[in-house]
Amino acid sequence: MLKISSLKKLVTDQMAIDLGTASTIIAVKDRGVVLDEPSLIAVNELTEEIVAYGQEAADMTGREGRDVSVKAPLIGGVVADFERTKKMLANFVKKARSGGSNIALSAIMTMPSDVTHVEQRALSNAAEEAGIGKVFMMEEGLAAAFGAGVLPTDKRASAIVDIGAGTTNVAIIAKGSVVHSASERFGSNEINAVLATHLRRHRGLQVGEETTEFLKTNFVSTFIPDDISRSIDVRGRDVQTGSPAAVEITTGEVYPVVEAVVRRIAELVKDTLTELRPEVAADIYDRGVVLTGGGSLLDGLDQYLRSYINLAVSVAEEPRYATVNGLVKLFDDPKLLERVSRNDLGILQNAEIPFEA
Ligand SMILES: Nc1ncnc2c1ncn2[C@@H]1O[C@H](COP(=O)(O)OP(=O)(O)OP(=O)(O)O)[C@@H](O)[C@H]1O
Ligand SMILES: [Mg+2]
Known part of the structure; x- marks a missing residue:
């Protein structure tokens, strides 16, 4: 049996790690978020060496040198390239540690729900090898709920919908436990994909990730636009000639393309409820x-969902940091940490290993 006193020791100097498809976010107690980087690596295809991680790799996207390619080792919430995911995580953990004098003795980590237990264990080992004494694992939906303000003591149920890059996860939480959940390998990145496909098929323009991300965050809306002729110039490569080119698109043109994706997310929520x-x-x-x-x-998106499910819908404060903020909250509540960490991995059983502070 794990003693609370030994857990208390574990939760000093802790690190919270949200390993996501799009980004990896690391927070340290009392210091907040210390690392927020894209879950990307740049690989030299000739030597197979990783030449850059995170933001540095992202900055190369679409304009890589001939032998370098930028890759996402986690795709759609699945570990597509395990060895490189491990290296990436180790790199981020090292970076987060050198960010301050704080030495992380242990960490709480979430990772996409589809990651197998064997992979989870190997990834937590990778983090441990990168300088963390002990790694606890926690379900992402529960962490997101705590981060969004759900109290672990609350007897009544709350519904949290986490829309990530590669996954959408619906979790119903009561008394600090997940009482029901559903998830789909389908997230916000799908919007980038449909925008790129639309532009290629219907407008003859090939565009990169940077362009679709810009459109998604600055131009697209899930309202039926008041002014369907509001337009923007999009640049890329002409499908026919291969030459650099630009087309003008309107809000009225992209609305139905994006709405199809958002509707699917809304359907998952509605069905789960x-x-x-x-x-x-x-x-x-x-x-x-x-x-x-x-x-x-x-x-x-919140308004869209509100009218689709006919219930109140709100967006959490700092929605991208909800998961990591939820993990950080566990630092103050070792008893809760003990209960919510996944002990099916055998991690908690090992937690009484003598600790060197
Ligand atoms: N302002 C914005 N408007 C629209 N989409 C955004 C905005 N900011 C970020 N996103 C999208 O949110 C997604 C990333 O969300 P998040 O960081 O929660 O994902 P993740 O946790 O890495 O992924 P997952 O949980 O699926 O593993 C990306 O698809 C990104 O394009
Ligand atoms: Mg996430």
């Missing part, structure tokens, strides 16, 4: 749904 026990459903009816994750920042 029909699977609840009556008391839980009653709580959600009263309280509505809270959105977390970067995808919830899409203009008008």
Whole structure:
């Protein structure tokens, strides 16, 4: 049995790690977020060496040198390239540690829910090897809920929808536990994909990731636009000739393309809410749904969902940091940490290993 006293020791100087498809976010108690970088690496294809990590790799995207390619080792919430995911995580942990005098003795970490247990264990080992004494694992939905302000003591149910880059996760939380959840390998990156496909097929323009991301965050809306002729110039490569080119697109043109993706997210939420026990459903009816994750920042998404499910919908404060903020909160509550960490990985059983401070 794990003693609370030994856990208390573990939770001093702790690091919270949210390993996501799009970004990895690391926070340290009392210092807040110390690292927020794209989950990307740049690889030299000839030597297979990793030449850059995170933001530095992202800055090369689309304009890589001939032998270098930028890769996302986690795709759609799945570890596509395990060895490189490990190296990336180790790099981020080292960077986060050198950010201050704080030495992390242990960490709480979330990772995409589809990562297998074997992979989870190997990834937590990678973090441990990068200088963390002990790594606890926690379910992402629960961490996001705590970060969005759900109290672990609350007996009534709350609904949290995390819209990440590669996954959408609906979690129903009561008394600090997940009572129901559903997730799909489908997230905000799908919007980039449909925008790129639309431009290529219908406008004959090939565009890069930077362009679709710009359109998504600055031009796209999930409202039916008041002015469907508001337009923007988009630059890229002409599909026919290969030459640099530009086309003008309008809000009216992209609205239906994006709406199809948003509708699918709304359907997942709606379907999940029909699977609840009556008391839980009653709580959600009263309280509505809270959105977390970067995808919830899409203009008008909360209003769209509100009218789709006919319930109150709000966006959490700092939605991209909800998960890591939830992990940080556990530092103050070792008892809760003990309960919510995944002990099916055998991690908690090992936690009594003598500790050198
Ligand atoms: N202002 C914005 N408007 C629209 N979308 C945004 C905005 N900011 C970020 N995003 C999108 O949010 C997504 C990243 O969200 P988040 O950081 O929560 O993902 P993640 O945790 O890495 O992914 P996952 O949880 O799927 O593993 C990206 O698809 C990004 O394009
Ligand atoms: Mg996430």
